[in-house]
Amino acid sequence: MSHTPGAGRLYSGHNTNCDLRVGYLVEEEEAFNYELTVKVIKAQNIHGTDVVTKPDCYVCLWLPTSLSDRKRTKTVWNSREPVWNEIFHFRIHSQVKNILELSMFDEDVGTSDDHLFTVSYDVGNVPLNENVVENFSLNKEFQEKLQVEFTLVVIPESQKKVTTNGVLVCPEMVALQVEVPKQNKAFFKNKTELALSVQGSFEGSHNIPLQPDSTSQLNSHETAVFHFSRDLGTELNASVCRVYSPFDVTFSSETENGSNETVIPLNLISPMENEINVQIPVKEEKPLDAQIRLNECPEKLDVRLGFDLCDKEKIFLQKRQRLVGNTLKKVLQLEEDLVGEEIPVVAVMATGGGVRAMTSLYSHLYGLQNMGLLDCVTYIASASGSTWTTTKLYEDPNWSQNNLSEAINNAKKHMTRSKINCFSVSKLKYYRKALQQAAQDGQKTSFTDLWGLILESMLNNKKNESKLSDQQAALENGQNPLPIYLAINVKQNKISTLDFKEWCEFTPYEVGLLKYGAFIRTEDFWSEFFMGRLMKKHPEPRICFLQGLWGNVFSLNLVDTWYLTTQVDTFWDTWIKDGIKDIDEENIRVRRESARTKTSLFTPASTLSDFCKGVLTNRPIDGEQHNFLRGLYLHKDYDQQPQFSIWKDSSLDTFPNTLTPLADNLCLVDAGYFINASFPPLLHQERKVDVIISFDYTLDTPLQAVEQTCNYCTTQGIGFPKVSLSEEERKTHKECYVFNDEDNDSCPTVLHFPLVNDTFQKFKEPGVLRSPEEMSDGDVDVTGAFSPYFLTNFTYSESDFDRLLKLTQYNLANNKELILDALRTAVQRRKARNRSSKIHQTQAQKKT
The missing domain is CATH 2.60.40.150 (C2 domain)
Structure with missing residues (x-):
């Protein structure tokens, strides 16, 4: 065991400015x-x-x-x-x-x-x-x-009170301080260490050197601190070990009763007591004196528990609402101002698709700007390749207020240059140095981080020092839409993405797992948390590392690959599904009303099946991130919480011992492994999105993502319009589809723009036919096997880049009236809902 960095220092986490017991659906419950x-x-x-x-x-x-x-x-x-x-x-x-x-x-x-x-x-x-x-x-x-x-x-x-949001529980945390007086070191003639461990603590173990040397006078070598749950009880294990050379085996002193350790039950010690003196037996030496003390830790948490929006996003919405209201009045030519709840929330949803998605999203945002509609948008959600566009745009705090042609020209410069230099010797040295620095900063570096550095080189050709939290400057006055980036948390081994995935959203304000209602400040991503407190602050990652994570196409396992290429999700069940069945007897079923979770029997697979499962589900290349849920526990009624149930979509959700709070690390990957879209954050009930402009950059299956989202939302009970297509519509793709549910106000209207080349072949602008000489300009291959826009192509010719821009801008402009109709309908719905709400309030006031 080695000395843990930061030993001898009591908890000093970075408390946020949000009180978790006010709002956010967080409560204090009586507990025993x-x-x-x-x-x-x-x-x-x-x-x-x-x-x-x-x-x-x-x-x-x-x-x-x-x-x-x-x-x-x-x-x-x-x-x-x-x-x-x-x-x-x-x-x-x-x-x-x-x-x-x-x-x-x-x-x-x-x-x-x-x-x-x-x-x-x-x-x-x-x-x-x-x-x-x-x-x-x-x-x-x-x-x-x-x-x-x-x-x-x-x-x-x-009896005590605990903080909970109905899904997660945070018990009381205490800090155990173990101190060895300096004079004790004189008793040891050989190089010796005091080995300490506390099961279930954040630190796990500490070694305190006892042999005087050049560093032995430092206080950090004399004091060890352990943070753990006061409620659940644990023990301090202590033993004195003689240390030889690095090649020798360390052995522990053996006490008279044959035990190698001194065990101290910590639940018997009160934080109110003064220091307690203990003696640790040492073979053939005088017992080692030590003092232990329990200290209470701050109740305020650094993990926000709750399903509401954070305060900063609420403030942003208030500012953005004014700009959106004024813009809608102008583009819809309304006579009266839109105020408050009358103003609909409009969002842009972009799928992945490599640099094809990056280029197309630039074009679509430019098209919205030219139509005067960009200032109507409140959110921009992106995944995989489309995140490369938004991360670049938000380096400019006023990007949506400036003409986007300059940003597009800059992207074109990088897209049309050769990428050979990205793999030169000097670049490889830079990647190695950057990864070493990331490791020193506390990151669990992997190939995912290397991929992020390669992306940085291909898309920027220079080091990008910006961070996600820097994008808050672009939201300060509500001048731009709020960007949301999407990833999914998966299991690294033995479980396919189909069997387990959890939506994880990133904004300039917070990073959070939707299912658990747990969020941390974006500045604290990469840092280490325990029981809701920030224990070790590490530098926030540069944006390139997040780009590599969001577009992490290298964490596929064979089952994921099969699903993505065939959309068949049951073929491998025989090989990878565990034998699990309900074995509750009738007497247990009667008592289960309070427990709810079934008694299950797991039967291990045969050696051959287990081998096949490992081959099919293990991820040979993946990344790890510190789990900010570590040390939190699932509430006894977690699976009955409505917000958890909305996102509960795998069999593992009924087996709490397998869920993320008990995992050491997160494994965040590209959301496209499940659905190549970024709809989920926009379907958060608190965001109240009315219209989603969906930009799908898939080549071969341009309706697949929206259909998958519809099926997923139908199963989960999430408001989403029905996607019903005829066989003819599936064969001949349109430029824009409108999906809505007139009978359900909770369902957003979805305007879905697939990447297709239809009327653009004959029209260079809406209503303007091409001349015979211009017909070749309309020949944009977005479906063929030899399309220049295939996923792994990172270098376009200038003509291919320009054609993709013109095609996507045309498709958008050619369907402007459909967008305006959707916005008018959203305003009418909002006004009707607002009138109804005021009537109910008036009636309630009269009754009182």
């Missing part, structure tokens, strides 16, 4: 600590995997929300009817979802033990102050069963 007693009694008719011999069974117990190590019974050798009668204790939290996993293994000598099965059991099934005996049915054919007894009691004087 429970003691759970689990008695593993016996098993029946266990066959195991050995054909010749009887199994040698033991049971492992894992309850990750208790901060305890995995526990296990003794091994009962050569028996199909093993009896253990072993008792285990866990300290748990009443408002947390506590799922105990009981795994049975067949112990083998000389080879790895065989995993027979795992039972996942919701502790909420256990009534208080009662003994409950569960007989888990493992295999009905062989009558295999596991018998376990549970008891749950309240720990006296443990």
